[in-house]
Amino acid sequence: MILLLVFPGVAHAGADIGVALFMDALFPYLLTYLILTSWLLKLTAPIPLSGRLYYFKIYILSALGGFPTGASIIAQLKERDEISDKQAALLLGICHCPSPLFVIGFVGQDLLGNSTFSWQYLILLHAFSFVLLFFLPVQAGKIKAVAIPKNAFTSSIKESVPTVLVVGSTIVFFSTIYTVIYSLIDSVFSPNQLLLLAAALEMTNGLHAAHKLLSGDLLLIVVTLFLTTQSLSIHLQVAVIAKAASLSLKSYVWIRLLYCIAIPLLYMLIFI
Numbered sequence: 001m002i003l004l005l006v007f008p009g010v011a012h013a014g015a016d017i018g019v020a021l022f023m024d025a026l027f028p029y030l031l032t033y034l035i036l037t038s039w040l041l042k043l044t045a046p047i048p049l050s051g052r053l054y055y056f057k058i059y060i061l062s063a064l065g066g067f068p069t070g071a072s073i074i075a076q077l078k079e080r081d082e083i084s085d086k087q088a089a090l091l092l093g094i095c096h097c098p099s100p101l102f103v104i105g106f107v108g109q110d111l112l113g114n115s116t117f118s119w120q121y122l123i124l125l126h127a128f129s130f131v132l133l134f135f136l137p138v139q140a141g142k143i144k145a146v147a148i149p150k151n152a153f154t155s156s157i158k159e160s161v162p163t164v165l166v167v168g169s170t171i172v173f174f175s176t177i178y179t180v181i182y183s184l185i186d187s188v189f190s191p192n193q194l195l196l197l198a199a200a201l202e203m204t205n206g207l208h209a210a211h212k213l214l215s216g217d218l219l220l221i222v223v224t225l226f227l228t229t230q231s232l233s234i235h236l237q238v239a240v241i242a243k244a245a246s247l248s249l250k251s252y253v254w255i256r257l258l259y260c261i262a263i264p265l266l267y268m269l270i271f272i
Contacts, residue, residue, distance in 0.1 A: 066099025
C-alpha cells in the first residue's frame with residue numbers, strides 16, 4: 001500500500017499493463033470458452049456416465065476452457081453434490097491446464113511464431129493427466145443423471161462473468177505490484193532474476209519477459225516451466241473459487257508440485 005501511494009504514476013502504468021495483458025492475451029481466449037464449457041456441462045448433465053468416464057468429461061471441458069475453468073466446473077459439481085469432497089479436491093489439481101487456444105494462439109503464434117511447441121506441450125500435458133485420472137478412485141455405479149436446467153445458456157453466461165472478473169482483477173493487481181517492484185530493483189537484480197519475479201507473480205508477464213530475454217531450446221524449456229507452474233495470480237484465482245465452494249487445497253498443492261517436476265522433465269527428455 002505504501003509503495004502504491006509513494007509511486008502512483010508507476011502503479012498506474014502497471015495497472016495499464018495488466019489491463020492490456022488481460023484484454024489482448026487472455027480475455028479473447030477465456031470468456032468464450034468459459035461460457036461454452038459451462039453450457040456443455042449443463043447440456044451433458046442428463047447423460048449418466050461411470051466414474052472414470054465422468055472424470056474424463058470433466059477434464060475435457062476443463063481443458064477446453066483453461067484455468068480457472070476446471071476449478072469453476074468442479075465447484076459447480078460439488079455444490080450440486082455430483083462429486084464428493086475427496087473427488088473434488090483431487091480433480092482440482094488435475095483439471096487445471098491452460099486453454100489450447102491460449103497455448104496455440106498466444107504462446108505458439110504470438111510469442112514463438114510457431115505452433116509446433118504448443119502441440120507438443122498440449123499432447124504431453126493431457127497424456128500425463130489422463131494417466132493420473134485413470135488411477136483416481138471412483139464411486140460404484142453410475143453418476144446420477146441431472147436434468148438440463150432452464151435457460152442453460154443464459155445461466156452459463158452469468159456463471160462465467162464472475163470467473164472472468166476474478167482473472168482480470170488478479171492480473172491487474174499483480175501486474176501493478178510487479179511494475180512497482182521492478183522500478184525499484186531494476187538496477188539491483190539481474191534480468192534473469194527479474195524474469196523469475198515476473199513469472200512468479202503473473203504467468204503472462206513471465207512469458208512476455210522470457211520471450212524478450214531467451215531463445216532456442218532454453219526458451220522452450222522456460223516456457224514449459226512457466227506454463228506448468230503458472231503463477232501466484234493463477235493459483236489465487238483457483239483458491240478464491242475453491243474457498244467459495246469449501247474445497248480443500250491440500251491435494252491441489254501436491255498434485256501441482258508433481259506436474260511442475262514431471263512435465264518439464266518429460267518435455268526435455270522427449271522433445272529436446
